[in-house]
Amino acid sequence: MNHSMRPFLSITMACAMTWGLPARAQVSQPGPSFHEAVVMAWAIDPVRTELQVGHHSARARASAAGSWFAGGPTLSGEYMDDHMIGSNEGYTTYQGGVSVPLWLPGQGSATKQVASAEAASIDEQLNVEHMALSIRVLDAAAAALIARTRVDVAHASYDSAARMAISATHAVHGGELASADGQLAQAAMENARNELALAQEEAENAAAALEVLLGRPVVPDLTRYGGSDVTQARFVSPRDMEDNDPRIKVAHRNVEAAEANMKLARHSFMPNPEIGVDAIHEKQYGSPWDDRVGLNFSIPLPSEVRNTPIMSEARNRLATATSQETQARRMVHLEMMRVRERLIAATTARRATQLAAESMEQRATAQERAWRVGEASLDTALAARQAAANTRLTSARAEMEWHVASIRTLIATGIVP
Template sequence: MPRLFLAAACAAALLAAGQRDAAAQQTPLSRPPLAVPPEVNPPAPVLRPPTPAPRRAPPPREEPPPPPRARRAPPPPSGPPPMESAALARDLDAALSIDAVARAIQGQREAVRSRDAQVRSPIAGSPAIGSSFRSDTRGPRLANEWDVELGAPLWLPGQRSALAGTVNAGVEEQERRLALRRLELAGLLRDAYWAVGAAESELRVARDRLATARDIGRDVQRRVELGDIAETEALLTRNETLAAELDLARAEAAVQAARAAYRTLTGGSEAALLPPGTSAGMAGARPEPALGEATPHPAIRAAEAALATAEARARLVRATPIDNPELGLFTRGQGGPATENGTSLGLRVRIPLPTEARNAPRRADAEAERTRAEGELIQARRVIEGEIGLARLGLAAAGRNRQLAAQRRAVAEQQLTAARTAFRSGEIGAFDLFRVRQLQIEAAAVEARAEVEAGRARSRLNQALGLAPRG
């Protein structure tokens, strides 16, 4: 009996072992009884967003540690990337003082302002003195008559106030035209300013290229002397050094040309281009004025002033349907045996009559001028709105390009550092080193251009908004 119980137990154990072996050999399609735990398969929690905990660390291969370039790259600019010097306003004043268009506008403003003397006058024009003498045909001693007259034109009702309105509107129009011309010169000055900045950035890249070429040349020459590399590879270094020197000479000439063009525009002043510490230069760099649209654009203000002037002239035309009447005071004397002897006084009035031949052309000219000014105002508003929109898009694009260019240069510098280390250890040759060096030069040049373009984009936006540099 005990032997029978022992045999049954052994058979049961052998049967259980066989079932476990069969379960272990089942395929995935046969649904094994023991499911694979989730932590054994890392991608599973990542692909199902509801299951992973918010603070659970993902697998290392999903989020590798930040590369060195992310730590070395400059952060995105939080404020305006470019800087405009405070001395730019002084250079703008110097350019405005020698500008022919601005001087003509100032002269026209004084000419319009001089008409205020007529408004202050009690009469509508210049007084006149007249005299006449008459003698009888029988002889000068028988009948003589003479008279002397003093006359002056009179103001029509409302004419004086209408004329004062044209003077005020004309002066305001010239003032706004001068402000618009100042903004136009600011645009030219900003272009010249950033042209100098672009030339100087290329000069810095050229100097850096020459310095690095000479540094690499020393490493190559040291390895040539040690016999690690052939003498022909030193010629590659010499070629790169000569090319860097040539680019440096060209960059220096471009800087001098850009500065000369800037001085030509300002009449010799270049305060904005001087270093911050100089006495004649700026008192430190500062950002451009804050972007805002509270103040209307000078072009819109000038168009509004032109429309106001046209409307004032139309009111003056309506207030003067006739020429000014004239009032004269005269005295008359008579003498001789054939006439009465004595002196008399009198008044004489001359009132012109209105005619359509006189008034129709004047009304038509005034209406045509008003219509033209109104159309120019509508067009100015439409064009400025479009320019502001394009300038904002350009500024956003320039900011993104500047950030990407900075990251690219950081990566290129890491590549160059690694390549130089590999070259010193003999892992790569000079050709591979200079290939990596060329990538770093291109990245540095692109970053320099991106920085200048970011500054130029901010200046263009300020120009579109009508913001001129202020001291």
């Protein structure tokens, strides 16, 4: 075999192997909707399970606070006789009792309000986690789709570079082109091959990250959502959007729970008193009676040593919750502004990059045609083709970012499309 034909054959075989890859990608099944993807992720989200357990626990505490007594009963017992001191008169005493702690005035209802407020706060925390999970799924899906687009662009760039390398190899063998230009074409093809490998690596990593969230090797279709979907938003004014945000709701619920805890601290101004019954059975020499029944009570008195830390902790909790609510409102307000501006910027960038990609593709085609007829240099044609590929990838990113910005705006209004 002629050694000069080996570069041409290697280029031809490489083209044959890579041209088959886009065809296999086209037969993939369409992905689920974004809403379906969020449902998949929510079903296996570990934070959801943790919050649900906390919610059931808070509800159980609220139910337990409806008890008649502030705690469980206390049993007491005594036994005494005279044998231990050497006497044998038969003096023996058996004594037993049971007592229960009592609620202080308003303490039972306050305890129930604290547990109910904490359960309501956890309800809103579930909504916060659902919103955060939706954003994570959105970002992961966008990264996977952009990575796929990068693979498609890299495939197209490799195909163009390989096609031009084949033509350059023919021209070199025919004496129509300098060997340096042939080497330049082959170097461009190898660079395109490297870019394709890097793009495939990025696509695999992005798909794996998304699979961890969804539990399935699927990529949701975000392209079905666009700017027209934003008109479905239930809240138009920024104030309504902020009030509907679950992060502000959970912050407000935390303030309510802290206020209920402050009320409970005020009603717990002393340890719970106890009341109960005692029974005594005695065996005494010559005694006309041997059984007695009576009541017992225990009332611990208030103490500043005990009450001051309780009230201080309640005040600190209320101050922290109030501060966090204010900070949450500021954060959400700023985020709403950013989401709106991102959608406006993404809409402009989408149109601009589309026009730029079309123009650069036409320029690359014209430069390649001019090179083939000898009106342009090879490096100019290769540079035009590379610029067209970069602009196409930028346009694809802008297109995806526009869809992402539209969905993100809907999420900010409480809608998971």
